[in-house]
Amino acid sequence: MNSAKNITELKLPRSSDKWAKYKLGALAEIRSASRVHKEQWTEYGVPFFRTSDVIAIHKGKQNNKIFISKELFEKLSNKSGKVKKDDLLVTGGGSIGVPYLINNNEPLYFKDADLLWLSCNDMLYGPYLYQFFLAPIFRRYLAKTNHTGTISHYTIEQAKATPITLPSLKEQQKIAEFLTSVDKKISLLTEKHFLLKDYKKGVMQQIFSQQIRFKDDDGSAFPEWEEKTLRSLFDWIRTNNLSREKLSDNVTALQNIHYGDIHTKYHSQFVQTRENIPYVVDAEIDKLVSQADFCKNGDIVIADASEDYADIGKAIEIINVKEGTLVAGLHTYIARPKNKFASGFLGYLFQFNGTRRQVQKLAQGVSVLGISKGNIETIKLSVPHIDEQQKIAEFLQSLDKKIDAVNDQIEQTKLFKKGLLQQMFV
Missing domain, CATH: 3.90.220.20 (DNA methylase specificity domains)
Incomplete structure (x- = not known):
């Protein structure tokens, strides 16, 4: 990745006169869903998202999945509508302002009040708005304006009043495409990090249960443990x-x-x-x-x-x-x-x-x-014998070095993206 070149390209629109300030409510329909009671949850059917699901996805973790029946989904959607590709769900309670970008048109419903639903008009590109919600300028806005009590809130009215600066739709798409490619790199590195840690865990189990044994430098077996x-x-x-x-x-x-x-x-x-x-x-x-x-x-x-x-x-x-x-x-x-x-x-x-x-x-x-x-x-x-201990330690330390190296790449790439977000959304 040629970071310097990409940063330069992304900064160019800032010098043009195409950027304009808006309130988010002028660019997107912002609403919530119809009420779904807990007893209406099912073990299969149409995915039903809560704040915890959006937070888990944002952190790259798994959450216990909840569903509602297809019949209930159709009934509620007739009242409130259906989410579509490039719409956003944004957390409105607890850990507020965390976005989830809808990436297909498959059936999906969500918890009312907990999540805000944003549908962009033809002036705003959904993936660009997703990146805006991750930017430092939006996090600062939240810190100044959210209602704090026992739980913080990001309300529909606050969302409508959120200031945002836009370039042309074509430039939004270009920016979002590049930032998404950085996200993909982070995702791939994170998966690699997980697989390396999982491999280490498995190989440690085999080593310390003596399913894997090391040999001396001359090929001879070490004494029994x-x-x-x-x-x-x-x-x-x-x-x-x-x-x-x-x-x-x-x-x-x-x-x-x-x-x-x-x-x-x-x-x-x-x-x-x-x-x-x-x-x-x-x-x-x-x-x-x-x-x-x-x-x-x-x-x-x-x-x-x-x-x-x-x-x-x-x-x-x-x-x-x-x-x-x-x-x-x-x-x-x-x-x-x-x-x-x-x-x-x-x-x-x-x-x-x-x-x-x-x-x-x-x-x-x-x-x-x-x-x-x-x-x-x-x-x-x-x-085991101290010489076998040494071989075990050296082997596992070599794995740790690889794991740490990938983790460093993840952190560097996140820092790179943070810099881009800081420069683009000002």
Whole structure:
């Protein structure tokens, strides 16, 4: 993609006198649907969209699909009309102003009040309007004008009053076509990212269940794996009890791993310089050093609390850390290997579904789950020879590099598109 050339081409219409300002209500019919009651939902038939469906599609995720009968669709459509290709549905409640572009003329109905229905006249091209709803200028408009209470709203009247600037219809089509091609690239990269992650998950299952075995450099087989308890492999190292209030983004001499960040953002292969780690406030550093030990390369840091089973006992391996600069805090355990492991291997072993299932079975609690050191110590781990550990870690790290590279492409392409939207819709 020749980004500079494409940006130049898209900027040219801004210098012409063909761009004009309008209110959206002058360019599109904006309305909602007839009421559909929950008891009228079915498991098959005509797709029935809610806000959650539009949000899921926007995020590239799946949502539980809902339908209504063909008979009900025809009855309601006779009153309110039928959506057609290039019409838009826009969320009016909750996460407001998120668009969905209708891409065919197949039967589709939607929830009243939750979604606004926009049908463009012959001055406005639907795919161009879709891109407008994604642009920063529209998001700023929403922030200034939406009705906020317990839930935000984007109403039909607000939609009609929304300002929009247009070039000629031909130029709208050109702009929309290019931006759609960028969207397609993002979609393809996202699919590639998903497939790589799915492949990694599958191959990890095969490796740690020993369906796949590596061989030594001379072609000989490695020794059989040994099953050991976590208690026999690790010692516990002291942590601290600092809450978020004692942490800051302001740089100090000491960084702190918070259990919530293990849940949400840290790589299982933890490299200090790569992660966004909060700092301990100066007032806490001196007393903290006497109460907790520093993290070292090879340590496993485990989150001992969570609100759900997906994150309970989630763990990271410290791969690279500057000595004396990192501690682990509230609701974490540090497990330090008694003997040497290949760098990176343990991070993957603790990600393995077999290990995760053992952890989840040991979790206790109702609204908040917890897991004790005593219970964690009973977990059984199958451990290969250190040379096979090294080959496993190197193979999975090579997959992670590919996954990260694709993710970087996705983010760069999104940033590129954001720049285009910023320049085009001003």
